Amino acid sequence: MKPAIAVEDLVKRYGDAHALDGLNLEVQPGTVLGLLGPNGAGKTTTVRVLTTLLKPDGGRAWVGGFDVVRQPYDVRRCIGVSGQETAVEPLLTGWENLELFGRLHKLGRRGARRRAQELLEQFDLTAAASRLAKTYSGGMRRRLDLAISLITQPAVLFLDEPTTGLDVATLNS
């Protein structure tokens, strides 16, 4: 079976600092893999390279079978990303945020609305769906952010410290 993520000798430098120095990794479909390490270990850099936000200085990486440097468009079609900081549009409602990203992912108006409804229920945001995202608490913004990352039911989901700002009850759910 083709691995969901494959990394060969990945290198990324910031000036003299080696953020990634020959990283090798293989993740099979259906696997949950957690990267653990101290600050500056290169966890976020790895995620940013694999999500096509950064170009590596050496080595190769494939996500969903697509090369992150040569086929970034195909990679982006099969991934969902939730970063360390929430990335929601504060001047749109929760519903509009989800619909916007659904439309940008070409789900169509009806498909985007249906998926937004499902995710609002799944993340317990239905009651706040018509409020502007800027009025949400930190935990609600985080839940909305996670919901946006799942808008397309991606084959590979990248979560970079996704539990920041969530309370224990939400974490458990």
Added chain:
Amino acid sequence: MIGGLLAQTVAFAAASTSGAVALELEENTIDRLRTLPVARSTVLAGFTNAGLIKTFITVLVTLSCGFAVGWRAHNGISGIRKFMRATNR
């Protein structure tokens, strides 16, 4: 005076667009947009187009207000055309 107001309007609009891009960068929204299956240039083009539309509306409002209080292009439409041709050379 209208000419000066228009120049100021366009300058403020450009600053507002740059500010919006900076804010989105700070809020990491641009990173999310950059992980969408669209060309890299699309995000910047979106901001630029939005800025152009806002500027066009603001210029239109400025010209309308000027017109309402008596401003006129002294040499008419042909004068404006000549001016634009001269500045495009």
